[in-house]
Amino acid sequence: MNGALKGLKVLDFSTLLPGPYATMMLADMGADVLRIESPTRPDLVKLLPPMDAGTSTAHAYLNRGKASLALDLKQPEAVEVVKRLVLEYDILVEQFRPGVMARLGLDYETLRAINPRLIYCSVTGYGQTGPYRDRAGHDINYLATAGVSSYTGRRDTGPCPIGVQVADVGGGSFHAVMGILAAVIERQGSGEGQSIDISMTDASFAMNAMAGAAWLGGGVEAELESTALNGGSFYDYYRTRDGRYFAVGSLEPQFMAQLCQALGCEEFASQGLSPDPRVQQQIKQRLSEAFADQDFAYWCERFAALDACVEPVLSLAEASQHPQLVAREMVVEVPREDGSLQPQPASPLRFSRSHSRPTRVGGALGSDGGRVLRSLGYSEAEVDAMKAARITL
The missing domain is CATH 3.40.50.10540 (Crotonobetainyl-coa:carnitine coa-transferase; domain 1)
Known part of the structure; x- marks a missing residue:
C-alpha cells in the first residue's frame, strides 16, 4: 500500500x-x-x-x-x-x-x-x-x-x-x-x-474552546480550579495510599453511580452535576479519602471491570505496554x-x-x-x- x-x-x-x-x-x-x-x-x-x-x-x-x-x-x-x-x-x-x-x-x-x-x-x-x-x-x-x-x-x-x-x-x-x-x-x-x-x-x-467561548460570549472568566474540567469539580486526579494517582472523569450520572458504589460513598451518587462549589469540594474530599485508603494495585483491580470513566495514571513504560495501545x-x-x-x-x-x-x-x-x-x-x-x-x- x-x-x-x-x-x-x-x-x-x-x-x-x-x-x-x-x-x-x-x-x-x-x-x-x-x-x-x-x-x-x-x-x-x-x-x-x-x-x-x-x-x-x-x-x-x-x-x-x-x-x-x-x-x-x-x-x-x-x-x-x-x-x-x-x-x-x-x-x-x-x-x-x-x-x-x-x-x-x-x-x-x-x-x-x-x-x-x-x-x-x-x-x-x-x-x-x-x-x-x-x-x-x-x-x-x-x-x-x-x-x-x-x-x-x-x-x-x-x-x-x-x-x-x-x-x-x-x-x-x-x-x-x-x-x-x-x-x-x-x-x-x-x-x-x-x-x-x-x-x-x-x-x-x-483552543480555548470552552473557556474562551464562555468569556467572549458570556463574560465569564475562567480561573484556576473554577470550572468543571480544570479542578473546580470532582473531575480530577486522586492520590492512592502508595503515592500513585487515578484519573476520575465520571461526569455522567451512570458513571458517577458506579464510581460512588466502588468507593463506598453512595450518598454523593446523585450530586455529581451539582453547580454548587461547596458540594463539589465535599465530593472531592470524600473521593480523596477513599482513594488514599488503598494502594494503586487495589484500585486498578477494582475499576478494571467497571465502565465508570476512571483510569489509573500510567507511566510511559506502562502506557507502552497497555493492552489497548498494544x-x-x-x-x-x-x-x-x-x-x-x-x-x-x-x-x-x-x-x-x-x-x-x-x-x-x-x-x-x-x-x-x-x-x-x-x-x-x-x-x-x-x-x-x-x-x-x-x-x-
Whole structure:
C-alpha cells in the first residue's frame, strides 16, 4: 500500500519541535520530505539526550522518514539549489523568525515567481504580523499569552507546566498540517499555491474552546480550579495510599453511580452535576479519602471491570505496554541506518487502504546530499566543489 500523501514533495527548513513534528506527520502519510539543514548550526534536538546508537532519540523520532540535505543558506550557491528544488518540491515549511527567509532571498514572493503552485507554510510563535512578530518564545510563553495558563493549575501553587508541548504540537504542528492539506485541496481547483501563516499563540488561543467561548460570549472568566474540567469539580486526579494517582472523569450520572458504589460513598451518587462549589469540594474530599485508603494495585483491580470513566495514571513504560495501545500497535519498530530497529511512537492515523508506517529513523546531517544534488543536474565536480567550499557536506 502507498501512503495517502504519496506524490506530495515537501521542503522542510524547520528545527526543534513544531515544524519537524508537522513534517513527520506528512512523511508518515507518504509525502516525500527533504530536510534542508545548516552544516554549521545544528538543530539543538540532535543534542538532546538520551542517545541511541549515537543519535538523539528525539531527533530520530521527529525526523523519521525524511531525507537530509545540508546547505549553508548564506551562500548564493545554496540559495540557487533551493530555487531548483522548488520546481519539484512545491510545499515548503519554515520556522524562522519573520523576515529571515526574505533576507536569504527565499521568501514566498520570490519562490512563488519560480513556481506559482508553491504552498509556503511559516510556523512561528506569534505570527508574521503584530507587535510580537519578532519576539522570542517557547511553548510556555505562547500558552501564557493565549490565556491558557491562567486557568490551568492549582490555586495554591499557580499555573503548571504541561508535560506535552500543547502550543508547539497542538498549536503549531497540527495546524500547519491542516493548513497545508487544505491548501493542497484548494490548489487542485485554482492551480495556484499560497502562503500559510501559523501562529502558535493564535492556535493556542483558539483552543480555548470552552473557556474562551464562555468569556467572549458570556463574560465569564475562567480561573484556576473554577470550572468543571480544570479542578473546580470532582473531575480530577486522586492520590492512592502508595503515592500513585487515578484519573476520575465520571461526569455522567451512570458513571458517577458506579464510581460512588466502588468507593463506598453512595450518598454523593446523585450530586455529581451539582453547580454548587461547596458540594463539589465535599465530593472531592470524600473521593480523596477513599482513594488514599488503598494502594494503586487495589484500585486498578477494582475499576478494571467497571465502565465508570476512571483510569489509573500510567507511566510511559506502562502506557507502552497497555493492552489497548498494544492492540492499536502504537509502538512501531523503525529501521535505523544500519538496518537494526528502534521502537518509537507510531502514527495515530489509521487508513483502510493507505499505510502510515515510517521507513527509517531521522538520518545523519546531509546524508542524502549527493543524491539530491545529482538529481537536480549537478555534476560530480560541482558537488565536490560545493563540499570543498563548505556549502554542503
